[in-house]
Amino acid sequence: MDPRAETSPASDRVPVASRAVKAGATLFRQSCVADAIYFVSMGSFKVFRTAEDGYEQVLCFVGAAELLGYDALCTHSHPTEALALEDSRVCVVPLHELFALGQATPAFDRMLHLAVSRQLTRHGEVTDVMAAVAAEVRLARFLLNLSARMQARGQSPRRLLLRMCRRDIASHLGVAHETVSRSFTALADLGYLQVRNREVEIHYLPALIEFARSTRGSSEDLMNQARCRASKADEVGTAGAMSRESEALVALKALSKEAGHGSFSGGKPAARMRASAGA
Amino acid sequence: MDPRAETSPASDRVPVASRAVKAGATLFRQSCVADAIYFVSMGSFKVFRTAEDGYEQVLCFVGAAELLGYDALCTHSHPTEALALEDSRVCVVPLHELFALGQATPAFDRMLHLAVSRQLTRHGEVTDVMAAVAAEVRLARFLLNLSARMQARGQSPRRLLLRMCRRDIASHLGVAHETVSRSFTALADLGYLQVRNREVEIHYLPALIEFARSTRGSSEDLMNQARCRASKADEVGTAGAMSRESEALVALKALSKEAGHGSFSGGKPAARMRASAGA
DNA sequence: CGGTGACTTGACCAGGTTCAATACCCGTGG
DNA sequence: CCACGGGTATTGAACCTGGTCAAGTCACCG
Secondary structure (H helix, E strand, C coil): CCHHHHHHHHHHHCCCEEEEECCCCEEECCCCECCEEEEEEECEEEEEEECCCCCEEEEEEEECCCEECHHHCCCCECCCEEEECCCEEEEEEEHHHHHHHHHHCHHHHHHHHHHHHHHHHHHHHHHHHHHCCCHHHHHHHHHHHHHHHHHHCCCCCCEEECCCCHHHHHHHHCCCHHHHHHHHHHHHHCCCEEEECCEEEECCHHHHHHHHHCCCCCHHHHHHHHHHHHHHHHHHHHHCHHHHHHHHHHHHHHHHHHHCCCCCCCCCCCCCCCCCCCC | CCHHHHHHHHHHHCCCEEEEECCCCEEECCCCECCEEEEEEECEEEEEEECCCCCEEEEEEEECCCEECHHHCCCCECCCEEEECCCEEEEEEEHHHHHHHHHHCHHHHHHHHHHHHHHHHHHHHHHHHHHCCCHHHHHHHHHHHHHHHHHHCCCCCCEEECCCCHHHHHHHHCCCHHHHHHHHHHHHHCCCEEEECCEEEECCHHHHHHHHHCCCCCHHHHHHHHHHHHHHHHHHHHHCHHHHHHHHHHHHHHHHHHHCCCCCCCCCCCCCCCCCCCC
16 A cells, blocks of 8 residues: 555666766756656655746655656646755656566556555645635644655654745745745644654644635634634643643544544645635 | 547457536545546536535546546545536446556557646646736636647647636636636626627637736736737738738747647646745 | 615724844864 | 855845635526
């Protein structure tokens, strides 16, 4: 199921090259001929597109165990650009070997399909994030996405180290970067998390999840409800940080279970939109 | 390259069932176990997700020659729901046969990968659409997407019959459905197109493309520039509708060429975002 | 004919973009 | 060591687009 678990065996069996990419380096450029697809084995990338006027739209961030450059398969030219946000490492699968590899190694083919499927699922989540109404909700969903991916990777879902700058986040969320700053402080003021530059510590995860669930509603109502939850959390919190933490873990586990598997695909609040009136 | 061109041969060679889906019928439901993936051979679907509060987020619209339900592969449960917007027909590939089929029929495997890749590319375009600043630009990009897909399918890129209601478009674009209405009339007032209920006729395609290119800029400036282009178009237009039309075709052809292939992936304005300042 | 749903249009308010100024972090070089 | 500069982040203020609410039209249908 988990591609990461399989990449190593696969790369043992077949001659795939591993390649290091330094922070800030470009893995492949927009509209260049594609000669390979990549599995991220370490680090993280931002995938974006640059318009003629120079503005760049960040499509997604990809981390370890994820696929990169697959969308170039159909055109043999990369519709996007991938840039390493930190020192990273990727497995390179040359295109001219791809199909042969799939035929020769069924396990590889299967793994590839699963990885792509997961990537497709992730894109649905990205849409969810961008579909949220309020800017704070978008940011909250984005952070929860990261958090869940961290957890799926066996790391702490509460301490996040953002590899990307505010501007990139802003582009990804579809808001101005000033708004990202404001939303960060808003979420911090609510007591959900603490921000120190690119370090984010989520304090009370269930409340953040509940907050991210919000669909529309003037952010005034939103913030009021949020404040209520926050004060409730405080009561518990003063009682003991320990109980608060365990509560978060329980909620998170429930969420994961709800999602159907260990990862987080679809487990996230499941998007919302302003346009479509319910029922 | 074109999956559609291959589905017939593939479905000849392998025992895939064809299934009719009536307008309004659901192909598969959210969070139900997935037992197959589908190729749309006729008609169109909307793919969406329903939140607990009943609001539905439209992720994308898929038409003939496209893939459906592939994202369920990794979880074996559909993260989304697909509903036929018109009487449609799909090829059904049962999951338990999928990998065997790919191994037995390399052409099928190859076709599948290409189709998925194209789907992934399309998701990038969707992001582009939602990333646009002004509502009218979003709508313009959406229409251009449709137009290009129509053309790739050999139909007229200037006459569109929208299969979905305003509300669905709104959800997909991330705006209120009232705004969709307003944007339609705005684009019509600019002389770019004509709207009669769900019939849309694009009058001057190059101008619409230029309009969709717009990144930020208060919609006031936008509309002014647009008006200039519109009046210029009128001059040409009064000179002769014929020359105007040919101009549109030339521009479109140039666009397709720029995109690298007959379809439209990445050929579209290539998104834009408010957040990231250029350079 | 009343009812329902899709679509359009108008008016108002608020959230977010924009512009501008400041603070911060960090590597470079005086 | 501190000054300097560039990139990054935060904060403030003002304008404006688009969301929301509300009314009204049109088409279809029981």
